[in-house]
Amino acid sequence: MTPTVNQILRHPLKSIGRESLAEVELSAGKWLPFDRKWAVAHRRSKLDGGWAKKVNFLRGVAAPSLMAIETTLDTTTKSLTVSHPALDQITISPDTSEGEAALLEWLHDLWPIDLPSPTHIYRASNAHLTDVPDPWISINSTASLKALSHRAGTDLSPHRFRGNIWIDGLAAWDEAKWIGKRIRVGDAVLEVKQQITRCKATMANPDTGHRDVDVLGTLNDLGHQEFGVYAAVVENGHVALKAPVEVL
Secondary structure (H helix, E strand, O other), X not given: XXXXXXXXXXXXXXXXXXXXXXXXXXXXXXXXXXXXXXXXXXXXXXXXXXXXXXXXXXXXXXXXXXXXXXXXXEOOOOEEEEEEOOEEEEEEOOOOHHHXXXXXXXXXXXXXXXOOOEEEEEOOOOOOOOOOOOXXXXXXXXXXXXXXXXXXXXOOOHHHOOOOEEEEOOOOOHHHHOOOOEEEEOOEEEEEEXXXXXXXXXXXXXXXXXXXXXXXXXXXXXXXXXXXEEEEEEEOEEEEOOOEEEEO
16 A cells, blocks of 8 residues: 555644644745744743744643644734633734733643743744754654554554654554655655654643653653654655655
8 A cells, every 4th residue: 555644734833732734835944834833932941033942932741731732823814723622712913912912821721830931922033943953844654653552552642742744554663764765745855864752742632631641651662762753855845635655
C-alpha cells in the first residue's frame, strides 16, 4: 500500500490549541504556514524579539489543561477562535492589545496559580516558535501511534504529540529510519533531520486536559523517548489529505 497523508495539523498559538487542515502549501526553508506563529509569555520569560526556548511560554507540560484547547485561524483577518471543554469559546486578534487581554483573561482558570503569570502574546520577528529554532516540520506515523497505543493498553490520540503531518501506510517505526533521507509528500520534498524527543505534555488527554497515560514510560520501555521526526522543506509543494508519500 502506498503511504498517504492522513492528517495535516497546525498550532497557531504554541501549546494552546490545534487545528486540522485539508491542504497546505509548503515552501522551501519555511515552517508550516502559521504553525506556532504566536505564543503566550509569562513573568519569567526572557525574550529578545527572536526565536526563544519553550520554557519561556505557557505549555502543556506545565498545565495539562491546555492540551484540550482547539483553535481555528482565519488567515485573512488573522482572527483566532479558541475553545475548551470547560470554557466559552472566544475569538481574538492576537496582534492587538484587546485580543491579548481577552486571551489572558480566558486562560486564567487553565493556568496554575503557583506558576509564573501569563503576561503577553509573543510573536518572533524572524521565526516561528517551534521547539527547535530551525524551520522544520514534524512528521508522524499512524502505524507507530497504533503500536505505541497497543503497548500502552489504550488508544492514544495523535493530538498528544502536536505533530504537523501524519502518514498512513508505513510499517511501525519506519520513520525513525529516514534520518538523512528525502521524502516526497504530495508535491513537496522534505529532508528528514532528526527524531523528536518527547516530554510529559504527551501524558495529557487532549479531550479532557487531564494526565491519564504514562506515554513517556511506555516509550522508555522501548528503550528511547522519541516519537516522530523533524523534516525541512527543500522543494516547494502542495500537500493535501490522502496525498502520496514516498522515500526518494
